[in-house]
Amino acid sequence: MVVQKLVSQTMMALNGDEAVAWAVKQSNVDVVAAYPITPQTIIVERISEFVHNGEVDMEFIRVESEHSALSASWGAALAGARAFTATAANGLALMWEILYITASTRTPVVMAVVNRALSAPINIHNDHSDSMGARDSGWIQIYSEDAQEAYDNTIMAFRIAEEAMLPVMVTLDGFTISHTLQNVSVLPDEVVSNFVGIRKIPRIKLPHIYGEKEIPLMLNPKYPISFGPLDLFDYYFEHKVQQNEAMKASIPIIEKVHREFAEISGRSYEPVHMIPYKTEDADVVLLGLSSTMSVVRKVVDELRSEGKKVGAIRLRVFRPFPADMIRKELSKISTVGILDRSLSFGAEGGPVFMEVRSALYSSSSKPTVYDYVYGLGGRDLPPKLIKKAFNELLEAREEPEKPVIKYLGVRE
Amino acid sequence: MVAKAVWRPDIKELARIEGQKRPVESGHRLCAGCGAGIIIRQIAMAARKPLVWINATGCVEVATTIFPYTSWNIPWAHNAFENAAAVGSGVEAARKKLARVNRFDGDPDVELDYDVIVLGGDGGTYDIGLQAISGAFERRHKIMYVLYDNEAYMNTGIQRSGGTPFGARTTTTPVGKVIKGKPLFKKPIMDIMVAHGIPYAATVSPAYWNDALVKFRKGFEAEGPAFIHAFSTCPLGWGSAPEDTVKIMKLAVETCVFPLYEVVDGEYRLTGPSVSIAKNPDRKKPVEEYLKLQGRFRHMFKPENKWMIEKFQEWVDRQWETLLKKAGY
Numbered sequence: 001m002v003v004q005k006l007v008s009q010t011m012m013a014l015n016g017d018e019a020v021a022w023a024v025k026q027s028n029v030d031v032v033a034a035y036p037i038t039p040q041t042i043i044v045e046r047i048s049e050f051v052h053n054g055e056v057d058m059e060f061i062r063v064e065s066e067h068s069a070l071s072a073s074w075g076a077a078l079a080g081a082r083a084f085t086a087t088a089a090n091g092l093a094l095m096w097e098i099l100y101i102t103a104s105t106r107t108p109v110v111m112a113v114v115n116r117a118l119s120a121p122i123n124i125h126n127d128h129s130d131s132m133g134a135r136d137s138g139w140i141q142i143y144s145e146d147a148q149e150a151y152d153n154t155i156m157a158f159r160i161a162e163e164a165m166l167p168v169m170v171t172l173d174g175f176t177i178s179h180t181l182q183n184v185s186v187l188p189d190e191v192v193s194n195f196v197g198i199r200k201i202p203r204i205k206l207p208h209i210y211g212e213k214e215i216p217l218m219l220n221p222k223y224p225i226s227f228g229p230l231d232l233f234d235y236y237f238e239h240k241v242q243q244n245e246a247m248k249a250s251i252p253i254i255e256k257v258h259r260e261f262a263e264i265s266g267r268s269y270e271p272v273h274m275i276p277y278k279t280e281d282a283d284v285v286l287l288g289l290s291s292t293m294s295v296v297r298k299v300v301d302e303l304r305s306e307g308k309k310v311g312a313i314r315l316r317v318f319r320p321f322p323a324d325m326i327r328k329e330l331s332k333i334s335t336v337g338i339l340d341r342s343l344s345f346g347a348e349g350g351p352v353f354m355e356v357r358s359a360l361y362s363s364s365s366k367p368t369v370y371d372y373v374y375g376l377g378g379r380d381l382p383p384k385l386i387k388k389a390f391n392e393l394l395e396a397r398e399e400p401e402k403p404v405i406k407y408l409g410v411r412e
Numbered sequence: 413m414v415a416k417a418v419w420r421p422d423i424k425e426l427a428r429i430e431g432q433k434r435p436v437e438s439g440h441r442l443c444a445g446c447g448a449g450i451i452i453r454q455i456a457m458a459a460r461k462p463l464v465w466i467n468a469t470g471c472v473e474v475a476t477t478i479f480p481y482t483s484w485n486i487p488w489a490h491n492a493f494e495n496a497a498a499v500g501s502g503v504e505a506a507r508k509k510l511a512r513v514n515r516f517d518g519d520p521d522v523e524l525d526y527d528v529i530v531l532g533g534d535g536g537t538y539d540i541g542l543q544a545i546s547g548a549f550e551r552r553h554k555i556m557y558v559l560y561d562n563e564a565y566m567n568t569g570i571q572r573s574g575g576t577p578f579g580a581r582t583t584t585t586p587v588g589k590v591i592k593g594k595p596l597f598k599k600p601i602m603d604i605m606v607a608h609g610i611p612y613a614a615t616v617s618p619a620y621w622n623d624a625l626v627k628f629r630k631g632f633e634a635e636g637p638a639f640i641h642a643f644s645t646c647p648l649g650w651g652s653a654p655e656d657t658v659k660i661m662k663l664a665v666e667t668c669v670f671p672l673y674e675v676v677d678g679e680y681r682l683t684g685p686s687v688s689i690a691k692n693p694d695r696k697k698p699v700e701e702y703l704k705l706q707g708r709f710r711h712m713f714k715p716e717n718k719w720m721i722e723k724f725q726e727w728v729d730r731q732w733e734t735l736l737k738k739a740g741y
């Protein structure tokens with residue numbers, strides 16, 4: 001890997017979907033298989049334009065369903081190609097079975113998930129019920145805050161996926177990011193192309209069959225391998241544990257790729273997995289994902305000017321979950337609010353809440369944690385509600401109260 | 413379009429090919445008398461290039477790849493039950509792109525000049541996988557899809573599928589007091605596939621190996637997607653003797669339960685013994701001869717169920733007449 005020097009970039013007005021499509025265009029992708037669903041459709045449309053105008057040399061498979069989109073991407077990746085797909089909501093739900101298979105066969109597919117509420121009732125707007133539903137499927141999940149990050153994350157995802165040998169899901173909030181025009185710094189084509197390189201095929205040893213020879217891990221008549229066998233109680237468990245180890249092993253890979261990307265782009269997302277904002281001396285913090293957190297930071301600034309010691313943490317990488325970092329960051333905070341943009345019906349709280357509170361259980365100083373469920377089906381979260389949450393947390397500091405789940409912005 | 417010069421394998425050539433490129437080694441767990449094992453070997457013998465083999469979930473998959481073992485000598489992948497054709501689409505697209513840009517030129521360990529074969533059972537083809545196959549055919553991926561039709565979900569223990577014939581006993585269409593076996597007929601899978609306008613489609617009975625090999629080869633040579641409907645006796649599911657497998661696969665053709673034909677660019681042509689039956693209708697055997705060797709149809713031979721055999725025969729006759737017309741008889 002040769003890392004280039006910081007280069008001059010072009011400022012383009014792109015919405016989040018276009019930013020992703022642009023990243024795909026520049027990343028030496030061989031095969032794209034995708035199916036339209038709002039708010040992801042623009043990605044498919046832009047890629048179609050690139051292909052139809054001869055701006056990019058890839059095979060674009062306009063499949064007949066999301067189930068086939070991921071299946072074809074898997075086949076392409078196994079045959080040695082760099083493969084990309086994109087979806088949202090019901091499309092992701094239709095892929096559920098293949099999400100697990102892709103991860104368990106350690107196949108480096110990259111997918112953009114443009115977050116949207118799951119049916120029913122049918123709703124095309126943003127929340128995180130789709131990608132949170134996929135959290136246990138073995139995909140690395142990176143949540144983007146804006147169109148710029150959607151672009152950057154997509155480029156980095158190819159490197160991460162191929163080095164970690166795990167599929168990567170890059171998410172962006174439906175409409176808020178996907179359809180909002182923004183200034184995006186776009187790297188020159190050849191810089192991205194050099195950064196991601198051409199997909200390298202890992203080599204493995206199968207001593208029983210091929211002796212000491214290192215053979216390419218792909219579908220290849222020269223050195224045949226069987227992928228996706230039956231695996232019963234005598235091996236399945238060990239394979240799952242290995243898969244979990246691979247997830248943990250991806251943490252330093254994710255960091256390394258971010259550092260190298262910062263060197264060419266000047267955009268560093270340190271400390272990569274979660275980004276704290278004014279937490280050093282904070283009494284209370286709000287922790288959440290994605291585009292919401294830029295508003296939260298504005299509110300932090302306002303409340304700070306009123307002398308209130310508040311802070312924010314944006315979680316970028318939800319899988320693998322950075323439990324150690326969260327524990328360390330929150331050890332000095334007494335009261336924490338979690339922003340959950342999805343529900344886990346019948347549970348103690350939303351998915352982010354459950355992960356964070358669980359991580360804190362082994363911490364010596366356990367902060368009180370509240371869960372703020374917000375924004376379901378695209379419901380707005382205006383600054384005044386964020387302020388309300390902060391003020392509640394500041395009060396609760398004095399007198400920890402129950403219950404832990406609160407709804408922000410719901411009519412009662 | 414199918415290549416003009418037709419390959420005519422002779423038995424010596426086949427013996428040599430079989431020795432060279434046996435796709436599946438002995439030691440696999442397919443049942444004695446399973447038709448699928450024969451089909452797999454015939455496909456490999458008919459191959460003109462190296463193969464990449466995509467398999468749907470089902471008996472073939474579970475019986476040949478129980479980790480840490482694999483029976484396969486050729487690159488093989490299984491993803492799920494309903495998506496084998498979509499996986500094949502992805503492989504074919506990747507192969508095309510990687511070959512176009514000479515990606516692995518200079519790497520002696522990688523071969524990109526191969527054919528993509530997709531194998532699925534009747535469940536994975538008539539039912540759950542139909543959408544993915546239809547999509548792949550509409551997009552004109554150059555894959556050969558082979559359906560091995562053992563006429564039920566055998567891997568999960570003999571449940572009915574859209575390919576199960578009328579009257580057959582399965583665990584979800586049992587011979588009950590009121591309803592006796594499957595009340596419905598087979599889905600017209602060939603018509604559905606041919607309707608996609610693919611360049612090559614054919615039926616094969618592995619018992620007629622010569623006919624089968626030529627058709628598999630034509631499927632590989634087709635410029636676009638090919639579909640082969642292969643008949644596949646299942647002794648366990650059908651209640652037949654393993655040693656009767658080839659006999660039953662022959663009788664299916666001789667009774668016109670499973671006629672042999674091919675459809676080249678939309679044109680129907682009978683092949684093998686089906687041609688002589690078309691020319692000499694008295695050679696067509698009654699369906700009883702086929703049905704009586706199989707436990708799944710035993711109840712139809714009770715006097716009170718005789719009507720079932722008649723209904724079966726009527727259906728076969730009607731299908732056969734329709735096919736004769738399509739083939740210009």
Ligand SMILES: Cc1ncc(C[n+]2csc(CCOP(=O)(O)OP(=O)(O)O)c2C)c(N)n1
Binds near residue numbers: 532534535564566573
């Ligand atoms: C989505 C899904 N549903 C159900 C199954 C369970 N299943 C596995 S194999 C099989 C039957 C396969 O039947 P067929 O395609 O006819 O092949 P055969 O086993 O008869 O060779 C079923 C129902 C599955 N693997 N996936």
